[in-house]
Each structure stands twice: as C-alpha cells, then as structure tokens.
Amino acid sequence: MPEMELYGGFLTKIRADHESGVNRADCFVGRHLKARESSVATGVTSGRGLTACGGWLRDTLLAYSAGSVLEAGSDTTSSSIISCVMFMLRYPLVLEKVRQSISASYEYKGLTCTFRNKAREEIDRVVGKDRLPTFEDEKNLHYIVAIVKEVLRCRPPLPLGKTPHYLLLSYQLKTPSSYLGVPHRSTEDTIYNGYLIPKGSLVFGNVWALHLDPSRFESPMEFNPDRWMLDCTLQSDGSKSGKKRDHFSFGWGRRFCIGSHIAEGSLFIAIARIIWGFNLYGPKDSSTGATQVPDPWDEDNFSSGVAMSALPFNVAFEVRSFKHEEVIENAFRDAQEHWDISGLARDKR
Numbered sequence: 001m002p003e004m005e006l007y008g009g010f011l012t013k014i015r016a017d018h019e020s021g022v023n024r025a026d027c028f029v030g031r032h033l034k035a036r037e038s039s040v041a042t043g044v045t046s047g048r049g050l051t052a053c054g055g056w057l058r059d060t061l062l063a064y065s066a067g068s069v070l071e072a073g074s075d076t077t078s079s080s081i082i083s084c085v086m087f088m089l090r091y092p093l094v095l096e097k098v099r100q101s102i103s104a105s106y107e108y109k110g111l112t113c114t115f116r117n118k119a120r121e122e123i124d125r126v127v128g129k130d131r132l133p134t135f136e137d138e139k140n141l142h143y144i145v146a147i148v149k150e151v152l153r154c155r156p157p158l159p160l161g162k163t164p165h166y167l168l169l170s171y172q173l174k175t176p177s178s179y180l181g182v183p184h185r186s187t188e189d190t191i192y193n194g195y196l197i198p199k200g201s202l203v204f205g206n207v208w209a210l211h212l213d214p215s216r217f218e219s220p221m222e223f224n225p226d227r228w229m230l231d232c233t234l235q236s237d238g239s240k241s242g243k244k245r246d247h248f249s250f251g252w253g254r255r256f257c258i259g260s261h262i263a264e265g266s267l268f269i270a271i272a273r274i275i276w277g278f279n280l281y282g283p284k285d286s287s288t289g290a291t292q293v294p295d296p297w298d299e300d301n302f303s304s305g306v307a308m309s310a311l312p313f314n315v316a317f318e319v320r321s322f323k324h325e326e327v328i329e330n331a332f333r334d335a336q337e338h339w340d341i342s343g344l345a346r347d348k349r
C-alpha cells in the first residue's frame with residue numbers, strides 16, 4: 001500500500017470521527033486537527049509544509065509526522081522480538097533454570113562470574129505463575145533487561161553491514177545483503193584519523209562494527225546477556241558519550257531515536273512474557289533427530305534493506321503449564337475487551 005494511502009487513511013478516519021463529534025483528543029493527530037481548526041481562520045490546511053501563519057502542520061506533513069513514528073517503531077521493534085526468539089533457540093542456556101548446586105562459572109574481564117540469574121529462574125522467582133510480568137517488574141528482572149540489551153547489540157535492526165564498501169556497492173546493485181544504516185551529514189569540516197571529512201558529507205556510522213568490537217565486548221560473537229549484569233549504569237541515552245552507552249542501536253546525535261524508551265519498554269514486556277509463558281522448540285530433523293535452529297549470526301537468515309528482520313523460520317511455542325495457560329487466556333480475553341472498546345475487530349484465530 002502506498003505510504004500516503006496508509007497515513008492519509010488514518011488522517012481521514014480521525015477527521016471523520018472528529019467531524020461527527022467523536023472526541024479524538026486521545027491521539028496526536030486528533031489534538032492537532034482540533035487545535036489547528038480553532039486557530040486557522042481560513043481553513044486552508046491541505047498540502048505540505050506549515051500553514052501560512054506558521055506553527056500548524058498541513059495535512060500531508062501531519063499525516064507523515066504521525067505515520068513515520070508508526071513506521072519507525074513497528075518493524076524495528078518486531079524485528080528485535082523475532083531476533084530474540086532466534087537467539088533463545090540457539091542459546092538455550094540463557095533460559096535454563098540453573099540450580100544453586102551447579103556452579104557454572106566463566107571469566108569475563110578478569111572477574112569470575114557465575115551463571116545464576118538465568119532468565120527462567122529470575123522470572124519465576126519475581127513473577128511466579130499466577131500473573132503475567134508487568135512493567136513494574138522491570139526493576140527486578142535484570143536478566144531480562146540484559147537480554148534486551150544483548151539482542152539490540154547482536155542484531156541492531158538498522159545496522160550497517162560488516163563491510164561497508166561492499167555493502168554500499170551492493171546497495172547500488174540491490175543485492176540481498178545490503179544493510180544501509182542511517183545516513184547523517186557532517187555539519188562542519190572534521191579531521192578523523194588524518195582524513196578530512198568535508199562539511200556536508202554523507203556519513204554512515206557502522207553500528208555493527210561498534211557492537212562487534214572485541215576491545216569493548218569480550219567474545220563479541222557470543223550471545224551472552226551476562227555481560228550486561230556487570231555494569232547496569234550503561235544506558236541507551238543519546239546524550240551520553242560513547243563509553244557510557246550500552247549499545248548504538250538507537251543511533252546518536254541530534255537524530256537519536258525519539259522512541260527508544262517506548263522501544264525498550266515494548267521489548268522488555270514482550271520478551272518477558274514470552275519467556276515467562278512458553279518453552280521454545282526448533283523443528284527436529286526427521287533422519288538425525290537433531291534440532292534445527294537457524295543461525296542468528298548468519299546474514300543470509302535476515303532480510304535486506306534499511307530495517308533488517310529475520311526471514312521466516314519454524315519455532316514451536318509450548319505453554320509452560322496449565323496455570324500459565326489459564327493466565328494467558330484470561331489476559332487474551334481482557335485484551336479483546338479493550339479492542340472492542342477501541343472499535344477494533346476481535347482476533348478470531
């Protein structure tokens with residue numbers, strides 16, 4: 001569907017609600033339409049850019065402002081959730097409930113760390129079986145937060161590939177493994193490592209190279225959420241300097257992702273609930289009986305483009321117990337009631 005058909009369709013629907021007296025102050029577009037209408041006497045609001053009196057977005061810009069947020073936040077978030085499922089299949093130890101008597105320890109930056117806080121152990125201890133994880137649990141679910149960070153480190157949804165010159169070339173050729181990254185432009189002449197980057201140059205940061213830098217991340221090609229348990233002060237905060245950042249999946253500088261908090265919250269709740277409720281299995285090879293799990297490090301298992309996502313793969317979700325099933329079904333019913341109230345169609349699957 002062309003962009004403007006989708007974004008413009010939302011605008012038309014909200015305007016129709018608004019004109020028929022439905023209060024759409026619940027959303028940015030509804031509030032903007034109402035405020036614009038009461039301030040712009042002429043009513044000339046179609047077209048691009050701002051109104052003649054400044055300040056107010058005309059329809060096309062309004063539709064794009066809202067639509068681009070929708071688009072920026074959906075593929076990126078869903079891509080990370082799917083990557084997380086892939087990593088869980090590939091690294092089942094991350095889920096495993098480790099008994100205290102087992103002391104699996106490893107060396108990390110000169111410290112001896114013990115695998116203790118595995119995801120299941122943590123979530124069962126903090127949440128129990130009788131309810132779903134909520135946002136309030138985040139402060140006590142450190143290992144789940146660490147998993148979110150590790151997924152964003154290992155599979156940034158908007159990466160630049162490992163070999164930029166090849167990838168830029170492949171962009172022109174439109175071959176399947178082009179990860180473009182997000183372009184920035186230099187605002188002044190800059191000397192970096194003896195090279196002049198003239199003002200106005202197009203610059204792509206190589207997120208992937210930063211995330212796989214062994215001087216920063218020991219054994220970088222290992223999905224290891226434990227690495228984040230050692231330092232909880234590292235944050236996804238665009239205003240922080242490089243060494244104080246956890247990862248660079250949300251970009252940097254003035255155009256740092258404005259949705260990073262929503263994204264982290266969405267990833268936390270989705271991943272916490274999947275881990276709380278389900279065992280995950282890959283399909284078995286009929287002749288060898290071995291589990292077949294796609295390799296999350298293999299670029300061929302991911303789509304190309306600006307936003308990257310795992311190509312379809314098979315995974316079975318098995319609910320962990322009857323109690324978990326009951327809680328999930330109750331939550332599903334509640335969600336459907338909210339959908340009814342919002343005028344959305346019920347999920348009939």
Ligand code: HEM
Binds near residue numbers: 259
């Ligand atoms: C895992 C999820 C997400 C990732 C990895 C992600 C990543 C990014 C990146 C890399 C940028 C460009 C930053 C730069 O130029 O350096 C960006 C920009 C942006 N993101 Fe996100 N994002 C995510 C989720 C979201 C969500 C949920 C929203 C909105 C609710 C959102 C809204 C935006 C917007 C509007 C921009 C453009 C900001 C600007 O140009 O000033 N993103 N995001």
